[in-house]
Amino acid sequence: MARTRQDRRNDFDEFFRTAVATFTEFRDNDPKAEKFQNIYMLNICPGSRAGGTNNRVVEVFWDRRPFETITQGRNWTALTEYGATLLYERDDSGFVIVSIYPANTDNRKPIESSITLDIWLDPIKLKDKSFLKKHWNDLMAYMESTSLDGNPTFLQRQRVSYLRTFKNLVVDNKWTPTKSSVFIREVFKWALTVGLSGIIIYALTQLTQPKTTETEIQLKEVNRNLDTVSKHLDKKSEGNSDLKTISITTDSIAVKTKEILKTIEKQKTK
Structure with missing residues (x-):
């Protein structure tokens, strides 16, 4: 009662x-x-x-x-x-x-x-x-x-x-009001402000971050491999015209691959 x-x-x-x-x-x-x-x-x-x-x-x-x-x-x-x-x-x-x-x-x-x-x-x-x-x-x-x-x-x-x-x-x-309640309120306000700012920054970063396509990943991998092969061929091609021709061709492909990657980057910034 x-x-x-x-x-x-x-x-x-x-x-x-x-x-x-x-x-x-x-x-x-x-x-x-x-x-x-x-x-x-x-x-x-x-x-x-x-x-x-x-x-x-x-x-x-x-x-x-x-x-x-x-x-x-x-x-x-x-x-x-x-x-x-x-x-x-x-x-x-x-x-x-x-x-x-x-x-x-x-x-x-x-x-x-x-x-x-x-x-x-x-x-x-x-x-x-x-x-x-x-x-x-x-x-x-x-x-x-x-x-x-x-x-x-x-x-x-x-x-x-x-x-x-x-x-x-x-x-x-x-x-x-009690000093403890004032302190807790200020901490909460600070945490809310900083936390919200962090969330906004993270969200903007994720939204504006360019997405890496599967093709781009493969092209980068090919480009790295071509650079490696080209360096080895340059060493071996001294005095061998056939190898030198292959090396030049490989360099040309590597350059072309880099140009394609640059084009992709430009497209993402538009």
Whole structure:
């Protein structure tokens, strides 16, 4: 039986109710989360960070923290870093969009403002803890890679590189196609262009290439044989008038054969 919009909404509501317990468990069981917990503190906000009243949103994010102060005369300003965010948003049809946002400061931001992890996600998948754990690992890798004091492992760097290549980025408030799809499209375009050009060139070559007739092949073979015989006769005919006559006749036939071949070539070029 096909799932309805209400089915999807019910599943998201269940995720909404259990999100705090689920992501708290992920944090407590992840040794790498401890340093961020001490500096930023993890916030799990069903209903969004803006009051918690939006039943379509669940936010999981590392909070802000001051990292430096600057003074100008008698005034001073605290520079602030904002931690990475994992955002779940339910749309009108009950499907879910999952995005992650990088850690950033006012002066230091990656080129993308967010990465879309999943689009049109059926919220029934949000019941699967192993599926949610992947999102948690994406958040942690992104936090390590974009925060000022992050220290991503090799696998975390590869994970973020994968996300930036195979997932949709939002750049300058515009949703962009994946880098992998752009690359594949360009390769396909190149292959199609070069391949088509090659096929056309091959076809034109075959169509315009003169066809060698059986007669022409035989004449060429005769001409080669006559040349060979003529050379032998020239050597033997010294002092022998009969052989010399035969040699001259053979040369004459060879010349005539060459003329016939030239005539055939001219006919083919017309």
